[in-house]
Amino acid sequence: MIEARGIHLKYPDGTSALKEIEIRVEAGDMLYLIGPSGSGKTSLLKLFMGMEVPTAGELIILGESMSYIKGPQLQRLRRRIGPVFQEFRLIKGRTALENVMMGLRFLELSSKELKEQAVNSLERVGLSHKLNALVDNMSWGEGQRVSIARAVARRPALILADEPTGNLDRENAIKILDLLDSFRDASTAVVVTTHATHLIEDRFDSRIVEISNGRIMERAWGEA
Numbered sequence: 001m002i003e004a005r006g007i008h009l010k011y012p013d014g015t016s017a018l019k020e021i022e023i024r025v026e027a028g029d030m031l032y033l034i035g036p037s038g039s040g041k042t043s044l045l046k047l048f049m050g051m052e053v054p055t056a057g058e059l060i061i062l063g064e065s066m067s068y069i070k071g072p073q074l075q076r077l078r079r080r081i082g083p084v085f086q087e088f089r090l091i092k093g094r095t096a097l098e099n100v101m102m103g104l105r106f107l108e109l110s111s112k113e114l115k116e117q118a119v120n121s122l123e124r125v126g127l128s129h130k131l132n133a134l135v136d137n138m139s140w141g142e143g144q145r146v147s148i149a150r151a152v153a154r155r156p157a158l159i160l161a162d163e164p165t166g167n168l169d170r171e172n173a174i175k176i177l178d179l180l181d182s183f184r185d186a187s188t189a190v191v192v193t194t195h196a197t198h199l200i201e202d203r204f205d206s207r208i209v210e211i212s213n214g215r216i217m218e219r220a221w222g223e224a
Contacts, residue, residue: 001025001158001189002048007057009043009214017043018214021057027157029189030181032200035211041193042086044211045162048191049083050074062157079106082151084161084180088143090135096122096146097131103150121153122146125179140167144176152183159183159190165199173199181206 002025009018018040025031033041046052047059050066059066064077090099100118109117122131125145130138135146144164151159161180165173177192177199184190200206210217 001027001029001062002191003058003060004047005058007047007059008055009040009047009052010055016214018047021216023209023216025158025189025191027187027189028184029191030184030203030206031189031191032203032206032208033191033193033211034195034197034200034208035217036195039211040214041195041211042162043214045160045191045193048158048160049081050078075106079154080157082154082156082159084144084147084151084159084164086162086164086166088147090143090146090150092136093134095132095134096127096138096142096149099135099146100150100153104153107154117153118149121149124152125149141172141176144168145179148176148179157188159188161190161192163193163195165194165196170199177203 002023004021004023007018007021010016021044033044035041043052047054047066048061050061050069054067062077062080064073069077091102097118100121101114104114104117119131122128125148127142127145127149130142135143138146159180164180165176168176173196180190180192194200200208
């Protein structure tokens with residue numbers, strides 16, 4: 001799924017975001033990247049999504065080298081990744097169902113198949129009663145679930161979630177983490193960034209990597 005060996009990332013302004021990152025993620029893994037804001041978690045997720053290119057080192061995502069991939073090949077890879085962004089990126093003035101269907105528009109599916117896949121995804125995140133509700137009128141937590149439904153509707157091999165519990169209370173935050181955990185299986189891995197370490201302290205079947213100042217500082221609950 002993911003192999004990162006000696007990864008460095010330096011931005012054009014000279015900022016060194018990541019240094020000597022070594023991580024391996026296998027199918028079926030639930031990996032938490034923890035650390036304070038600005039530690040490098042989001043930068044690492046951007047590398048995994050192909051939004052940034054490593055300055056040095058070797059990064060393999062779903063069998064593809066991220067140092068050389070571009071154009072149509074990168075687009076095909078991204079279709080196998082389900083991103084859940086902090087800001088959701090939902091389209092205002094559209095329903096939950098329309099938002100999820102738009103996330104599937106690049107797939108070679110009929111209109112009927114697109115709708116069925118989107119409906120199934122929304123049902124799985126507990127929003128079967130909100131299919132035709134405008135996302136503008138939804139709570140933060142409901143918007144997060146639409147975002148997750150859009151990510152998993154494409155049946156990705158890799159789900160990447162950036163701070164998915166940011167504005168939720170403890171109870172609803174745990175529900176979101178449980179929901180994300182439910183999508184990992186023999187062919188799917190899930191990677192989540194969070195600074196809320198208190199939410200994952202009891203998740204002993206997961207893998208945790210702590211990042212500080214762009215470096216891996218600690219590994220816990222299984223090597224990563």
